[in-house]
Each structure stands twice: as structure tokens, then as C-alpha cells.
Amino acid sequence: MFESLSQRLSSTVERLRGRGRLTEANIRESMREVRIALLEADVALPVVQALVQRVQVRAIGQEVMKSLTPGQALIKVVRDELTAVMGSVNTDLNLAAAPPAIVLVAGLQGAGKTTTVAKLARFLRERKKKKVMVVSCDVYRPAAIEQLRTLAAQVEVLFHPSSPDQAPVAIAAAALDAAKKNFADVLIVDTAGRLHVDAAMMDEIKVLHAALDPIET
Numbered sequence: 432m433f434e435s436l437s438q439r440l441s442s443t444v445e446r447l448r449g450r451g452r453l454t455e456a457n458i459r460e461s462m463r464e465v466r467i468a469l470l471e472a473d474v475a476l477p478v479v480q481a482l483v484q485r486v487q488v489r490a491i492g493q494e495v496m497k498s499l500t501p502g503q504a505l506i507k508v509v510r511d512e513l514t515a516v517m518g519s520v521n522t523d524l525n526l527a528a529a530p531p532a533i534v535l536v537a538g539l540q541g542a543g544k545t546t547t548v549a550k551l552a553r554f555l556r557e558r559k560k561k562k563v564m565v566v567s568c569d570v571y572r573p574a575a576i577e578q579l580r581t582l583a584a585q586v587e588v589l590f591h592p593s594s595p596d597q598a599p600v601a602i603a604a605a606a607l608d609a610a611k612k613n614f615a616d617v618l619i620v621d622t623a624g625r626l627h628v629d630a631a632m633m634d635e636i637k638v639l640h641a642a643l644d645p646i647e648t
């Protein structure tokens with residue numbers, strides 16, 4: 432994301448330079464570009480607003496306006512603030528386990544877990560050359576399992592079928608077995624969404640976690 436944003440900002444800055452000095456008005460204009468780029472990159476609106484606000488405050492301050500290369504200084508401010516939002520350390524997935532490495536995906540309802548399972552599966556297959564299997568332990572939401580089946584086909588990874596009448600921990604155990612038999616490098620386990628206030632569902636995820644002993648959750 433930073434690459435496209437950086438490019439966009441650079442071209443805005445170039446345009447501004449053509450018109451002479453960086454001014455408060457044209458900094459505001461480039462902030463509009465930043466805002467659009469972030470929104471297009473699917474960053475949540477409150478996050479975008481807070482970030483643009485912080486960049487703007489710094490951009491019209493000494494740091495940028497008095498810099499010999501204001502355009503570059505502005506880009507640096509944006510980069511700093513983006514880094515602060517996204518976390519300054521980029522940690523890779525830890526898959527250094529005896530295969531299959533198990534990734535358990537847990538979270539709130541509608542948070543994007545199933546989509547993330549598919550994106551991660553594709554990333555691991557294409558970029559890391561891993562043989563990936565996915566399985567759904569979401570036996571609560573109608574069509575949750577079918578959703579993952581469809582996505583697995585799209586991203587061309589192995590799909591371990593499950594059904595709503597099975598217990599999640601039984602599904603997990605069967606999938607682990609299948610992953611081993613298929614020599615999968617990674618097994619990604621999708622789960623039903625849950626709230627921390629739902630004690631039964633929280634117990635379920637604990638049991639799943641204990642049964643699978645995932646390397647990443």
C-alpha cells in the first residue's frame with residue numbers, strides 16, 4: 432500500500448513544485464490525495480481521518496515548511512505516520528514447525544476471518560510455495576462452510592470438507608489427519624465468530640486451540 436501512496440504523493444508534490452513553494456494551501460491539497468489513496472486501500476475512515484490530521488499538523492510545521500526539500504520532508508512525515516499506524520516491526524508468519532504448520536483464525540463475527548483465510552492461503556501458495564489446506568469449524572452460521580469451499584477453489588488450495596452436524600474439535604482433528612496424509616505444509620483453520628463475553632464459545636476456542644496446538648493464532 433505504501434508504494435502506491437508514495438507514488439501518488441510524489442506526483443502531487445511534483446505538481447506543487449512546478450507552482451513554486453509548498454504552501455499551507457497546497458499541503459492541504461496533497462492531504463486530499465493521501466486521504467483518497469488510503470480510502471482506496473481500504474483503510475477504515477476513522478483511521479484515515481486521524482492519520483491525515485496528524486500529518487497535516489506536522490506538515491504545516493517547521494519540519495516540512497522550512498526543509499530544503501519540502502516535498503521529501505512531507506513524504507517522510509506520511510511514511511512515519513503510516514508506520515506508526517501499521518506497526519513498525521514487520522513480523523513474518525512463523526511456520527517453522529513440523530508440517531503441517533497450523534494457523535488458527537479466530538475473531539469477531541464479520542471481522543473478515545474467512546476472507547483472511549483465503550487471502551493467507553493464496554499468499555502462502557503463491558509466494559511461499561506452500562501446499563495449503565483449509566478447513567472450516569464454523570458450524571453455526573449457515574453456508575459458512577460453503578463460503579470457504581468456494582474461496583478455496585478460487586485460490587486453488589486443498590479444502591477439507593466439514594459439516595454443521597460435526598463438533599468443531601472433531602472437524603479440527605479430522606482436518607489435521609487429512610493434512611498430514613496429503614503432506615500439506617500448512618493447515619489453516621477457520622472458526623466461527625465469537626465475543627469474549629460468550630463463555631461457551633470462548634471455551635470452544637480454547638478446546639480447539641489445545642487440540643490443534645497452532646503455531647500461529
Ligand SMILES: Nc1nc2c(ncn2[C@@H]2O[C@H](COP(=O)(O)OP(=O)(O)O)[C@@H](O)[C@H]2O)c(=O)[nH]1
Pocket residue numbers: 473538539540541542543544545546547624
Ligand atoms: N471492504 C472489505 N471487506 C471485507 C474485507 N474482508 C472481508 N470483507 C467482507 O466482509 C464480510 C465478512 O467477511 P468474512 O470473511 O465472511 O468474515 P467472518 O465472518 O469473520 O468470516 C464479507 O462480505 C467480506 O466480503 C476487507 O478487507 N475489506
Ligand SMILES: [Mg+2]
Pocket residue numbers: 544545546569575621622623624
Ligand atoms: Mg467466516
